[in-house]
Amino acid sequence: MSKGLPETRTDAAMSELVPEPRPKPAVPMKPVGINPNLLGYIGIDTIIEQMRKKTMKTGFDFNIMVVGQSGLGKSTLVNTLFKSQVSRKASSWNREEKIPKTVEIKAIGHVIEEGGVKMKLTVIDTPGFGDQINNERCWEPIEKYINEQYEKFLKEEVNIARKKRIPDTRVHCCLYFISPTGHSLRPLDLEFMKHLSKVVNIIPVIAKADTMTLEEKSEFKQRVRKELEVNGIEFYPQKEFDEDLEDKTENDKIRQESMPFAVVGSDKEYQVNGKRVLGRKTPWGIIEVENLNHCEFALLRDFVIRTHLQDLKEVTHNIHYETYRAKRLNDNGGLPPGEGLLGTVLPPVPATPCPTAE
């Protein structure tokens, strides 16, 4: 992982599999031509433009997982985030659907295009989580799934004849939905986050925030933050991965003030003050989803999509995946696993999830 200074971008760019620079807010691109007034201008900075063009052509993958008890509005929120019906809601009043007896993992992929950029979005749903009477170890199927994706990627990487572009099915982000009790976290929430914060980026989210008044909301958030800290749970953005001061201050602000985001989701539009907004219409008023006075959906959306999308992928690749890879290689005696490499065959994936690194 590179800890280089922002100026020496060349080092960073060449050693990464994924382009490194953090996307800044829209800035008009410099014309690619040579500025005759600037002597000694090489034109290295045009690589950003080249990368941008490349990305636009190839598109990129993003895999987001949603975890939480049924009825917390997970599918609605994902649909609101990406402004399309990417997740089939369980509240489709389908009579035959029952609460699953074990946690199931359902991955649904969509291709979304915006401004010429194509994104292959995969939403991974986990129905049945936390819904049973006995929820002990209900996070194990989820951990297993995440490790399986790492395993898949590892296999592809270790292949002699590698694909040009390895399909990335690793989970980049996991939104964990906290029930808005107003008291504190549930034991199940703690257990899940303890086990999985070392394996995947977890972003805790307070669901159905329209059930709490402003004071209740801020009190609840404070209590949740404190509990997470006391229990040593590092949610994304993790403190230890802040690369420089700029990152640190930005992330600190988010960590200490905004997170966990208290959100409300909706896919219905209403007319408010002459504008059409996404919201929920109640007898006592209309809750505007994108209004920062009402809920923090806009903050979550900006955070996940507009500012930290690339970082989520990077942390997944550079840290979580590397941890998994190191463990696997160690188990294999330091030799890279894979078929056809000096006759060694990839050792079987352990039936129980890999113990997470301490």
Next chain:
Amino acid sequence: MDSLAAPQDRLVEPLLSPRTQAQRRLKDVDKQYVGFATLPNQVHRKSVKKGFDFTLMVAGESGLGKSTLVHSLFLTDLYKERKLLSAEERISQTVEILKHTVDIEEKGVKLKLTIVDTPGFGDAVNNSECWKPVTDYVDQQFEQYFRDESGLNRKNIQDNRVHCCLYFISLSGTGRLRPVDVGFMKALHEKVNIVPLIAKADCLVPGEIRKLKERIREEIDKFGIHVYQFPECDSDEDEDFKQQDRELKESAPFAVIGSNTVVEAKGQRVRGRLYPWGIVEVENQAHCDFVKLRNMLIRTHMHDLKDVTCDVHYEKLPRAVHPADDQVKLTQDSRMESPIPILPLPTPDAETEKLIRMKDEELLPRRVALASTTYPEVQFLYEAKALRTVLSPQVSSPEPNTWSAASSPCGVSGGATNC
């Protein structure tokens, strides 16, 4: 009534003036008037003096607004000193049963309200049998009442049986009942009146509430859960009442919102919750069903809840509660035979002996009066203070009405002599 009037009066009637006729009719009515129509008033006055008691249980996962709702219903804060546990403390917590009792008085009517709370229910990671402490508690109360009823001193029996259980169904988008909800309701539906509620209804829009209620009703039927049914109203009630009753039945399960704060809305101070997008008024029927719940629970159905608890749930129990007491198979029939159950009496301790003696002394005059109808000597002995006790008739003895009385100098008996 008129046919009972004396024949002479009837003959005389047409000759009297209308005014006298009216007076005469009133007097007739007076003659026919027995006067037991005032019985409800007498009962009312006695009950008001005695006061009522009501035990309400609230159950559901933590954080669903149970305490707030209780506060809103009865306008008393029972949870001032409550300490909320953190998640880690809750990992090792088991389900507790907490009782809070409060005496409320309104317009001279006293209500002793007991709220039974179940903190820790449904909170753990493994919630298997988390309703067991609750069923144990309910059974205990029934058993206690049974013992009290069969006991010696029945003057001041405390009725601690749970009359109603408000079960809070947790936030759900689809109305599917969770396994914990189903488990709890099935464990308790034959023992307590269960009234399911949709909690925190301010996160739902009206369309969702409607669908949710339908779905929950379907699920309740599907799982065969017997929730409290509102009794049918008599056909001779007025249309207004019938309409109210219909609305009540159609709004079950109630979607409620509770609040212990008062906010200013449209110039009025109301109980509600203040949001950036509007104010939710708890007592506004268009906002939630709180008013319906309150009316049902307190103003119209409280007595019915108590009745159903006594007549239906309690009656089902003694067989289940005392399977080992073969001698005390208290079925409906045997009750007729032995009004005083022949309990296998263990050797009484000092306390019980004292109670037995007190009771004996109390009952003595009555027993004497009864015995002296057959044996006048008993009355004579009693007045001479020579009578210590009168024994009750032995039901199992071969000779009917064998009385025996013991007194200090010598015994007087009808059948067997005991000198």
